[in-house]
Amino acid sequence: MVFPFTSSEDFKIEIGEEHELFRKSIREFVESKVMPRWREIEETNRIPEEILKEAAQLGIFGVGIPEEYGGQGGGHLMTALMMEEIARAVPSLSVTIGVNHLFAVPVMLFGSEEQKKKYIPPIARGEARGAHANTEPSGGSDVAGIQTRARKENGHYIISGRKVFISGAADADYLVVSARTSPPKEDKRWWGLSVFIVEKDTPGLKIGQQFKVLGMRGEQPYEVILEEVKVPEENLVGPENEGFKVIVSTYDYTRIGIAAQAVGIAQAGFEKALNYSLQRELFGQQLIQFEMIIEKIADMYMKLEAARLLTYWAATLADRGKREFVVAASLAKAFATEAAEWIARQAIQIHGGYGVDPETGVERYLRDAIITTIYEGTNEIQRLTIVRQLVRQTFGMRI
Ligand SMILES: Cc1cc2nc3c(=O)[nH]c(=O)nc-3n(C[C@H](O)[C@H](O)[C@H](O)COP(=O)(O)OP(=O)(O)OC[C@H]3O[C@@H](n4cnc5c(N)ncnc54)[C@H](O)[C@@H]3O)c2cc1C
Helix, strand or coil: CCCCCCCHHHHCCCCCHHHHHHHHHHHHHHHHHHHHHHHHHHHHCCCCHHHHHHHHHCCHHHECCCHHHCCCECCHHHHHHHHHHHHHHCHHHHHHHHHHHHHHHHHHHHCCHHHHHHHHHHHHCCCCCEEEECCCCCCCCCHHHCCCEEEEECCEEEEEEEEEEECCHHHCCEEEEEEECCCCECCECCCCEEEEEEECCCCCEEEEEECCCCCCCCCCCEEEEEEEEEEEHHHEECCCCEHHHHHHHHHHHHHHHHHHHHHHHHHHHHHHHHHHHHHCEECCEEHHHCHHHHHHHHHHHHHHHHHHHHHHHHHHHHHCCCCCHHHHHHHHHHHHHHHHHHHHHHHHHHCHHHHHCHHHCCHHHHHHHHHHCCCCCCHHHHHHHHHHHHHHHHHCCCC
């Protein structure tokens, strides 16, 4: 077998009729309720409340969350299909949903039974919203280097620090927050971090400025300030000082959703470009008759399908509980997000001047795709993960 496969089973993508029926139901919802409002979302930089309410009624917030915690069940592949279909319509809506996963996944993976029972059902039903506050001004890639501090006092932790680029923070009822609880060990920089649940009305928690980033209008991130925020010790997620694992294990799973988001963006850009190349006539013939355009369309399609297969494969490995899903998720995230960026760029080119006119609704795909290459581990960090895993598993060496 070749890395990262350990058996022929690992080549499988387990997609069935139930997945396609599910895709159809999500597609019907987004095509009727979300797509028609893309311009309004771009202009107002808000997802309308009615859309979120309807998404909640359809159970969209509960996909991927077990039924015993109020969710709809469904695994990583089901979640990926949902993210893809939503991103095909309005990518920022898939960020709103992804942010809830960024809250729910660490609690589901490492939280106590009490935490799961208290915080997950309202999130799964769409009655409460979550956020994930890890990145700091000192650098998001270096999770071990975070500066926010938490000290223990009389059964509570007191947290102080500043977080940046926190999606959904202004609407969040609950946030997971990372902080340093102990100095790092000499040989383990990552040791000494802890993760906490902070509820929105906790004194000292402030939502600061909104970052007006290039894309994902509708769900742009915020600054979060913590000034002596006091949380009960029951709000610690996972063991004290082991928070690094809580954070990075979360992204192992959630970055499959980012890959899927990118597939949705790529699909949307591809469809628009293909339709336009069939409709537009120049020099007395359809645009698609020109060889250079045919080549672009073929290359776009190749990258789109390769991105989709990598994403479904990573999701299937995660659903089957195979550890190889971690490297597959990094491969899928890096490849799909760069494919989306490239496809979106070609879609603009095929549309000529109309491609750079926001009214056409094509240039937004490029702006949104660029963001997917940055968050939940930049693509440089994905490449580090891929090569480190490859060298460790094939040669038993750490680099
Ligand atoms: C729209 C948006 C939404 C976001 N939402 C959230 C959120 O909800 N919660 C949250 O916690 N964070 C969020 N983030 C933050 C995001 O995860 C970080 O921006 C990202 O991890 C990179 O961190 P940084 O911006 O500090 O860049 P840096 O870490 O400073 O990196 C700068 C550059 O150096 C490269 N680099 C870093 N380390 C290495 C290395 N070892 N080798 C090679 N190159 C390297 C990076 O790839 C990058 O190109 C969001 C960001 C954006 C843009």
